[in-house]
Amino acid sequence: xxxxxxxxxxxxxxxxxxxxxxxxxxxxxxxxxxxxxxxxxxxxxxxxxxxxxxxxxxxxxxxxxxxxxxxxxxxxxxxxxxxxxxxxxxxxxxxxxxxxxxxxxxxxxxxxxxxxxxxxxxxxxxxxxxxxxxxxxxxxxxxxxxxxxxxxxxxxxxxxxxxxxxx
Numbered sequence: 001x002x003x004x005x006x007x008x009x010x011x012x013x014x015x016x017x018x019x020x021x022x023x024x025x026x027x028x029x030x031x032x033x034x035x036x037x038x039x040x041x042x043x044x045x046x047x048x049x050x051x052x053x054x055x056x057x058x059x060x061x062x063x064x065x066x067x068x069x070x071x072x073x074x075x076x077x078x079x080x081x082x083x084x085x086x087x088x089x090x091x092x093x094x095x096x097x098x099x100x101x102x103x104x105x106x107x108x109x110x111x112x113x114x115x116x117x118x119x120x121x122x123x124x125x126x127x128x129x130x131x132x133x134x135x136x137x138x139x140x141x142x143x144x145x146x147x148x149x150x151x152x153x154x155x156x157x158x159x160x161x162x163x164x165x166x167x
Contacts, residue, residue: 070084097152
């Protein structure tokens with residue numbers, strides 16, 4: 001049974017709850033910074049030069065914190081490149097499978113695609129009904145915009161650190 005107040009928690013439980021709250025605050029602060037960065041990138045759509053398209057399939061598990069793992073295909077200059085994607089973040093709850101399609105912008109060199117990205121996301125999935133959009137940006141200025149279809153039961157709103165690696 002859930003305690004009525006924190007005074008009914010044992011010392012060890014209070015310490016654990018405090019540690020979780022401190023860690024959550026740090027991740028929330030990092031996610032807020034990521035969202036501010038990405039909102040600036042999305043707001044400057046005139047600066048985006050479309051370079052290619054991509055598809056991604058991944059599984060996301062979230063309960064305040066979130067994790068995702070999957071892969072996809074990047075199409076640039078008539079060539080296809082397979083890649084894997086994974087990350088950790090904050091925001092949301094549930095389990096969902098995501099299939100997304102979108103565009104890559106500002107990719108001047110194929111080697112600039114792989115690496116670390118910050119991601120802002122929102123979406124909801126109930127069974128096979130879903131909606132959602134994701135924006136990712138790396139330090140080399142590459143921007144990814146994705147429209148997502150999710151299946152499962154999940155609410156997603158937050159930010160992540162995502163790593164993309166060529167297979």
